[in-house]
Amino acid sequence: MIEPTEPFMLMDPVQLTMDLIEAQYTLKDTCDKNNAKSLVVLVSGIELAGKGEAVKQLREWVDPRYLHVKADAPNLFKPRETYWQPYARFIPAEGQIQIMFGNWYSDLLETASHVSQSIDETIFDTYVERMRAFEQDLKNNNCDVIKVWFDLSWKSLQKRLDSIDPSEPRWQELHALDWRSKKQYDVLQKLRQRFTDDWLIIDCEDEAIRDQQFAQYILQALKHLPKHKTSIRSKWQQASVPDVLATPATQAMDKAEYKAELKKLTKKVGLALSNDPRNIVIAFEGMDAAGKGGAIKRIVKQLDPRQYEIYTIGVPEKYELRRPYLWRFWTKLNSSGEITIFDRTWYGRVLVERIEGYAHPIQWKRAYDEINRFERELCDNQTVLIKFWLAISKEEQALRFQSRQQTPHKRFKITKDDWRNRNRWDEYLSAAADMLERTNTDYAPWHVIATDDKYTARIEMLHAILKQLKAV
Amino acid sequence: MIEPTEPFMLMDPVQLTMDLIEAQYTLKDTCDKNNAKSLVVLVSGIELAGKGEAVKQLREWVDPRYLHVKADAPNLFKPRETYWQPYARFIPAEGQIQIMFGNWYSDLLETASHVSQSIDETIFDTYVERMRAFEQDLKNNNCDVIKVWFDLSWKSLQKRLDSIDPSEPRWQELHALDWRSKKQYDVLQKLRQRFTDDWLIIDCEDEAIRDQQFAQYILQALKHLPKHKTSIRSKWQQASVPDVLATPATQAMDKAEYKAELKKLTKKVGLALSNDPRNIVIAFEGMDAAGKGGAIKRIVKQLDPRQYEIYTIGVPEKYELRRPYLWRFWTKLNSSGEITIFDRTWYGRVLVERIEGYAHPIQWKRAYDEINRFERELCDNQTVLIKFWLAISKEEQALRFQSRQQTPHKRFKITKDDWRNRNRWDEYLSAAADMLERTNTDYAPWHVIATDDKYTARIEMLHAILKQLKAV
Numbered sequence: 001m002i003e004p005t006e007p008f009m010l011m012d013p014v015q016l017t018m019d020l021i022e023a024q025y026t027l028k029d030t031c032d033k034n035n036a037k038s039l040v041v042l043v044s045g046i047e048l049a050g051k052g053e054a055v056k057q058l059r060e061w062v063d064p065r066y067l068h069v070k071a072d073a074p075n076l077f078k079p080r081e082t083y084w085q086p087y088a089r090f091i092p093a094e095g096q097i098q099i100m101f102g103n104w105y106s107d108l109l110e111t112a113s114h115v116s117q118s119i120d121e122t123i124f125d126t127y128v129e130r131m132r133a134f135e136q137d138l139k140n141n142n143c144d145v146i147k148v149w150f151d152l153s154w155k156s157l158q159k160r161l162d163s164i165d166p167s168e169p170r171w172q173e174l175h176a177l178d179w180r181s182k183k184q185y186d187v188l189q190k191l192r193q194r195f196t197d198d199w200l201i202i203d204c205e206d207e208a209i210r211d212q213q214f215a216q217y218i219l220q221a222l223k224h225l226p227k228h229k230t231s232i233r234s235k236w237q238q239a240s241v242p243d244v245l246a247t248p249a250t251q252a253m254d255k256a257e258y259k260a261e262l263k264k265l266t267k268k269v270g271l272a273l274s275n276d277p278r279n280i281v282i283a284f285e286g287m288d289a290a291g292k293g294g295a296i297k298r299i300v301k302q303l304d305p306r307q308y309e310i311y312t313i314g315v316p317e318k319y320e321l322r323r324p325y326l327w328r329f330w331t332k333l334n335s336s337g338e339i340t341i342f343d344r345t346w347y348g349r350v351l352v353e354r355i356e357g358y359a360h361p362i363q364w365k366r367a368y369d370e371i372n373r374f375e376r377e378l379c380d381n382q383t384v385l386i387k388f389w390l391a392i393s394k395e396e397q398a399l400r401f402q403s404r405q406q407t408p409h410k411r412f413k414i415t416k417d418d419w420r421n422r423n424r425w426d427e428y429l430s431a432a433a434d435m436l437e438r439t440n441t442d443y444a445p446w447h448v449i450a451t452d453d454k455y456t457a458r459i460e461m462l463h464a465i466l467k468q469l470k471a472v
Numbered sequence: 473m474i475e476p477t478e479p480f481m482l483m484d485p486v487q488l489t490m491d492l493i494e495a496q497y498t499l500k501d502t503c504d505k506n507n508a509k510s511l512v513v514l515v516s517g518i519e520l521a522g523k524g525e526a527v528k529q530l531r532e533w534v535d536p537r538y539l540h541v542k543a544d545a546p547n548l549f550k551p552r553e554t555y556w557q558p559y560a561r562f563i564p565a566e567g568q569i570q571i572m573f574g575n576w577y578s579d580l581l582e583t584a585s586h587v588s589q590s591i592d593e594t595i596f597d598t599y600v601e602r603m604r605a606f607e608q609d610l611k612n613n614n615c616d617v618i619k620v621w622f623d624l625s626w627k628s629l630q631k632r633l634d635s636i637d638p639s640e641p642r643w644q645e646l647h648a649l650d651w652r653s654k655k656q657y658d659v660l661q662k663l664r665q666r667f668t669d670d671w672l673i674i675d676c677e678d679e680a681i682r683d684q685q686f687a688q689y690i691l692q693a694l695k696h697l698p699k700h701k702t703s704i705r706s707k708w709q710q711a712s713v714p715d716v717l718a719t720p721a722t723q724a725m726d727k728a729e730y731k732a733e734l735k736k737l738t739k740k741v742g743l744a745l746s747n748d749p750r751n752i753v754i755a756f757e758g759m760d761a762a763g764k765g766g767a768i769k770r771i772v773k774q775l776d777p778r779q780y781e782i783y784t785i786g787v788p789e790k791y792e793l794r795r796p797y798l799w800r801f802w803t804k805l806n807s808s809g810e811i812t813i814f815d816r817t818w819y820g821r822v823l824v825e826r827i828e829g830y831a832h833p834i835q836w837k838r839a840y841d842e843i844n845r846f847e848r849e850l851c852d853n854q855t856v857l858i859k860f861w862l863a864i865s866k867e868e869q870a871l872r873f874q875s876r877q878q879t880p881h882k883r884f885k886i887t888k889d890d891w892r893n894r895n896r897w898d899e900y901l902s903a904a905a906d907m908l909e910r911t912n913t914d915y916a917p918w919h920v921i922a923t924d925d926k927y928t929a930r931i932e933m934l935h936a937i938l939k940q941l942k943a944v
Contacts, residue, residue: 022881055777063765064772064782065815071778101778293535300536305527306543306573310536319789343537409494 002200010212017061020215023222024062024097031095031322035225038092038143038323041218042103044192045150047179048160049204054150055099057211058218068092072102074110080279080382081335083107083127084134088330091143093322097222104131105147105195112191113177113184121194128195130377137370141324146221147199148214149192154185156205234365239437241429248391248450258455262298265462270302272469277337279383282465283345285435286390287428288418289400291454292343295390295461299341308339313348325349325359325367326374333378345387346371350435355427368438379443386468388461389432391450394425474672482684489533492687495694496534496569503567503794507697510564510615510795513690514575516664517622519651520632521676526622527571529683530690540564544574546582552751552854553807555579555599556606560802565794566614569694576603577619577667584663585649585656593666600667602849609842613796618693619671620686621664626657628677708837711909713901720863720922730927734770737934742774744941749809751855754937755817757907758862759900760890761872763926764815767862767933771813780811785820797821797831797839798846805850817859818843822907827899840910851915858940860933861904863922866897 011019030036043051059067070090077083083104092098108127112119119127135145152160157179178184200217204210273280282299284292300308311332320328329346349367353359359367375385392400401418404410421428440446447464449457483491502508515523531539542562549555555576564570580599584591591599607617624632633651650656672689676682745752754771756764772780783804792800801818821839825831831839847857864872873890876882893900912918919936921929 018881025881025885052776052778056775059777060769060773064769065765065784068781069777099777293537297532297536301532303528304524305531305541305571306524309540312537317789317791319791409490409497413497 002198008209008213010208011216013061016212016215016219020058020062020219020222023219024066027097027222027225028066028095030225031093032318035227036094036142036322037226038094039097039218039221040092040138040143040145041097041099041221042105042145042147043099043101043150044103044106044109044148045202045204046152046157046185046188047177048157048164049150049152049202050207050210051101051150053207054202054211054214055101058215061215066095067097067099069099070101074102074106076114077107077111078335080337082377082381083131084330084377085333085335088327091138091323091327091330093319094142095322097218104134108195109188109191113187124191124194130373131195132198133373134377137326137373138324140366140370141326142226143324144221144224144226146217147196148217149196149199149201150204150210151201152204154182157185234361236361236365238430239433241433242436242448244448244450245389245391245429245432245436248393248396248452249456250393250452251456252453253455253459255455258459261459262455262462265459265466266298266301269299269462269465272466273299273303273339274307276384276469277382279333279335279337279378279381280339280469281333281342281378281383281385282339283342283347283385283387284390285345285347285351285388285432286449287392287397287425288421289397289404289413290390290392291457292390293413294454295388295458296341296343298458298462299465303339308341309334310341310343313342313344325353326370329374333383335381346374347435347439351428351431352421354431355424368435371439372441375439375441375444384469385444386465387444387446388464389436389446389448390457390461391432391448392452394422396452397422474670480681480685482680483688485533488684488687488691492530492534492691492694495691496538499569499694499697500538500567502697503565504790507699508566508614508794509698510566511569511690511693512564512610512615512617513569513571513693514577514617514619515571515573515622516575516578516581517620517674517676518624518629518657518660519649520629520636521622521624521674522679522682523573523622525679526674526683526686527573530687533687538567539569539571541571542573546574546578548586549579549583550807552809554849554853555603556849557802557805557807560799563610563615563795563799563802565791567794569690576606580667581660581663585660596663596666602845603667604670605845606849609798609845610796612838612842613798614698615796616693616696616698618689619668620689621668621671621673622676622682623673624676626654629657706833706837708833710902711905713905714908714920716920716922717861717863717901717904720865720868720924721928722865722924723928724925725927725931727927730931733931734927734934737931737938738770738773741771741934741937744938745771745775745811746779748856748941749854751805751807751809751850751853752811752941753805753814753850753855753857754811755814755819755857755859756862757817757819757823757860757904758921759864759869759897760893761869761876761885762862762864763929764862765885766926767860767930768813768815770930770934771937775811780813781806782813782815785814785816797825798842801846805855807853818846819907819911823900823903824893826903827896840907843911844913847911847913847916856941857916858937859916859918860936861908861918861920861922862929862933863904863920864924866894868924869894 027037027039043055045051055069059069068090075086086107087100087103090098090100108124108131112124138145161179177188200213202210202213284295286292296310300310316325316328326346329342332340334340349359349371350364354364379385401414401422404414436446436448445468447461447468449460449464451457451460499509499511515527517523527541531541540562547558558579559572559575562570562572580596580603584596610617629651649660672685674682674685756767758764768782772782788797788800798818801814804812806812821831821843822836826836851857873886873894876886908918908920917940919933919940921932921936923929923932
């Protein structure tokens with residue numbers, strides 16, 4: 001637990017407001033720069049301790065235009081949804097501050113104390129561990145996280161409850177928990193102590209001290225600016241390129257056989273996807289012209305167009321670059337059991353961003369673990385994640401580029417980027433080899449489809465989907 | 473009603489798919505260019521006519537990655553929400569195609585036929601008229617809209633209902649309307665004829681013809697690319713600059729009097745804003761350093777930080793530029809009775825964009841009416857829109873710029889843009905004069921606060937809020 005320095009010193013409010021505003025503008029100014037950061041402030045605590053009042057006072061001391069406040073009440077965890085999903089879209093851009101009243105810990109507390117089948121301690125602690133890992137990933141990606149617990153003793157809570165006018169509208173907000181029950185209060189206090197080691201705990205007996213402790217802690221956090229991308233030389237054990245990537249199969253499938261098989265399989269895949277109640281994410285990576293578009297077409301052939309969404313991932317926009325690189329994927333995932341297809345994915349971090357130098361070695365080397373954690377969270381929450389690497393030979397790519405350029409309705413598919421990537425063929429193979437080795441997990445295995453024959457590729461791909469859907 | 477050419481000709485499917493893909497990529501390629509457009513396809517019709525199937529077939533013929541489908545069932549109109557609000561975030565970026573199964577017309581039909589107090593014909597027709605104006609505004613801003621009604625005769629509908637297996641899950645979707653009731657069918661047909669003049673009506677008796685009519689209509693729409701910003705010289709009646717803008721008041725308020733008055737007023741304003749069940753939008757425009765930030769601080773002083781959101785509007789991002797200029801405001805408005813404050817607004821179109829030439833004269837001249845329509849829709853749906861223009865003298869601005877540069881925590885507030893804008897002082901005054909004259913409406917009047925004295929400005933501003941909240 002982070003203890004405020006003792007004895008705690010009140011600052012002159014005029015000085016405090018000036019320092020806060022200066023720190024806030026300094027933070028704002030880091031946007032797009034090397035020391036960029038954003039700040040998330042998680043706020044939880046005992047009812048009536050005065051979270052709302054402290055934030056109100058803070059917002060009065062700072063420039064309120066650059067301090068965002070998210071206000072939802074806590075929610076129960078939902079099936080098919082990770083704990084961070086409801087909050088992902090509130091992750092602030094560099095230079096911004098976001099206060100979250102409702103947050104993953106308040107949802108955890110809500111779920112642990114309200115559901116008839118309550119969570120046991122091991123599961124609770126696993127959640128806490130994962131949340132901390134998630135926060136560390138945020139921090140590593142320029143989004144600092146601080147956590148503040150507004151505490152109040154049982155006695156003071158009862159006194160404040162006594163003094164509330166029951167006609168006040170806020171009274172209604174207190175009903176989620178019975179704050180008159182000492183037993184419930186004690187359970188809550190015991191639970192929260194399982195995760196508040198790295199929180200600032202504010203004793204809210206005295207309002208002036210409460211507001212200042214909170215504001216000074218924010219000030220401290222604002223002033224602490226990171227130095228990113230420090231050049232540390234670390235060894236890198238490059239995976240060797242598997243033969244199958246270097247020399248894809250060439251045997252061609254008979255067209256008639258393909259057509260019959262395809263018809264059967266698209267129907268089967270369509271049914272399997274439609275009837276599966278889980279979220280389904282299908283992720284495509286591979287060399288340019290390896291057949292991602294064609295593969296996607298066959299997957300969706302038998303699907304109702306309202307069941308699925310396809311995202312084609314290109315260069316990130318500025319507002320996306322100002323957030324953790326996974327953010328633009330977090331916000332595209334759904335939790336209602338639909339089908340989401342990605343034509344290129346978060347693996348861009350360890351492919352194009354690595355190769356073109358958009359990500360620093362420290363960043364892309366760290367990304368394998370970050371991605372594994374991200375995928376594990378999804379898969380642990382009823383998501384089937386089916387990942388494809390489509391491999392073709394360099395010669396086959398040349399043939400397909402030529403054919404595209406000669407076909408009017410396909411020439412749009414060839415861009416300058418494609419030629420540039422082609423010149424870096426071997427680097428892409430190496431990056432793919434590393435990726436396959438480091439992110440091929442039980443919960444989200446890679447399917448490598450390596451063949452110069454389009455027909456074979458599509459049939460293998462459809463088989464792989466069926467297999468993985470049935471596997472679990 | 474748009475009749476398909478008679479006799480309707482089926483195209484060779486291979487040719488159709490090639491034409492569609494080529495047209496689709498051509499559209500995609502217009503993004504960021506002078507002939508840019510996006511396409512919205514509204515799809516409605518009789519149950520079982522085969523909307524879903526036709527879209528599915530279309531998505532098979534095109535590249536499905538660039539054809540987005542929005543799938544919601546129709547909703548009843550909600551209080552405090554305009555008919556376009558639920559759909560605003562689906563307005564596609566230039567180069568993209570968005571199919572909307574659920575859309576403002578399906579909501580209108582749902583509301584008109586399901587609510588116990590049904591809408592009368594005049595109101596229904598007013599909605600249709602406004603929807604058309606909204607669509608025209610979309611079209612003028614590079615977002616084309618086409619509408620397709622999938623029709624089915626009573627006899628065929630009954631036959632299809634007979635043949636459905638009642639255990640099929642889709643059967644449940646039919647329950648919104650009783651499709652076995654001839655009376656309800658007739659009412660629906662009569663209602664829809666009040667708005668389908670400019671729709672393509674497809675008779676869905678024959679599935680092959682249905683799918684082709686739909687796809688060919690899309691092809692036609694894709695091929696029709698606009699030429700934007702054609703230079704037409706039109707006369708412009710420049711409003712004269714009101715004295716109050718040119719020479720703001722200078723009388724200073726006594727500090728003690730200000731403090732007392734401010735305390736009273738912020739409390740009153742806080743209460744009035746909190747207790748008002750309507751959506752409240754407060755919009756600030758004005759010269760740089762006119763005191764927008766300070767004014768906002770005083771408005772929110774007595775508010776719970778969870779009740780309001782402040783948006784500071786700057787240069788639009790690329791993804792915003794690819795949509796109608798009002799889009800980034802549509803998507804920021806809420807419909808739950810909260811308070812939304814804009815530090816700079818959609819009036820940027822007729823201020824900075826006009827002056828800096830980011831908007832073509834045709835565009836900004838058209839914008840006054842577009843903005844008036846936009847604001848009227850809001851105000852007709854339980855939104856109070858309070859608009860402020862803060863005016864100071866050029867001399868006062870110079871003083872404030874200097875003081876900001878000398879104060880550490882304020883020097884961040886001065887940017888290059890501020891100096892550039894200052895050099896165009898008179899142009900801004902003229903643009904403001906035009907804006908005030910053309911967008912000062914009954915439903916959303918302007919409050920001009922013109923004084924070099926900060927205290928007076930804040931007090932006047934708070935009075936204006938109270939007055940407008942009570943006015944309606």
